[in-house]
Amino acid sequence: MSVAKHLKSIFIMPDVIRDSSAPPQNDNELTHDRFLPDLFESAISNTLHQKVGRGLRLTFTNNRKSLISIKRQAGLVDVRLSRIFLLADENTVYDLVRFIKGATLRVPRSVMEFAEKSTLPPHVAQKALSRANPVGKVYNLRKIAKSINARYFDGALNINITWGNKPRRKKRRYGNRVIQLGLYDRDLDLVRVHPVLDSETVPVEYLGLVVYHELLHKKLGSKRGVNGERRHHGSEFRLLEKEYEQYRWAMAWEKRNLNKLLNRRHKLV
Numbered sequence: 001m002s003v004a005k006h007l008k009s010i011f012i013m014p015d016v017i018r019d020s021s022a023p024p025q026n027d028n029e030l031t032h033d034r035f036l037p038d039l040f041e042s043a044i045s046n047t048l049h050q051k052v053g054r055g056l057r058l059t060f061t062n063n064r065k066s067l068i069s070i071k072r073q074a075g076l077v078d079v080r081l082s083r084i085f086l087l088a089d090e091n092t093v094y095d096l097v098r099f100i101k102g103a104t105l106r107v108p109r110s111v112m113e114f115a116e117k118s119t120l121p122p123h124v125a126q127k128a129l130s131r132a133n134p135v136g137k138v139y140n141l142r143k144i145a146k147s148i149n150a151r152y153f154d155g156a157l158n159i160n161i162t163w164g165n166k167p168r169r170k171k172r173r174y175g176n177r178v179i180q181l182g183l184y185d186r187d188l189d190l191v192r193v194h195p196v197l198d199s200e201t202v203p204v205e206y207l208g209l210v211v212y213h214e215l216l217h218k219k220l221g222s223k224r225g226v227n228g229e230r231r232h233h234g235s236e237f238r239l240l241e242k243e244y245e246q247y248r249w250a251m252a253w254e255k256r257n258l259n260k261l262l263n264r265r266h267k268l269v
């Protein structure tokens, strides 16, 4: 949910506000992760280093929107590559190499096609999920999600939720007036909530709406409009969103407090 989208009678989630009995954050971390190198990563990394040469500096990401980014300077090629490509076939890797070497300026069709039909390999998704951190300084997202799940979804959703990472640097690209307060990552099946909301000044009813909004995305998926365009907030979505009991109240709170949220974001850095 990015601003400005979104609460009625207050329903209280008493044990949510402060959570001193928080479980260890990585209670479900796969212990072998720390010892076993990722064989898929080593394989593609070896191939790329061999074919591209010494100047290559390779970083893997779980990013789906930016599948590959390349920076060239002083004989070095910095490549950030999505783990989507860990299971790429030989042709795709061949074309990736050509692209990294600058032999072709456009992202090759094979690479685009591979990315389009691929998801993150399950072991990567599992690792990312094991790092989920739902227990904040003020709010425990797992408890909030559980409460929303019970109230609006008959407890039917299997929810992965985490506080997002603190922004690494100020993003000026999109100006300072936009903030993504919630996000449903379909590849990981993970709801992320912006850390700026982990604050005593943010009412739990508002945070509840952010979570509810993202869970609606999880439940409804993205529909295609008449022209085949993806529609995330179609009429069905908007109707269901208003089912949230404090919808109007929370939207009004957001309107009054958006500037504060935007400003506080920079203090997180």
Ligand SMILES: [Zn+2]
Pocket: 001, 002, 213, 217, 232, 233
């Ligand atoms: Zn949304």
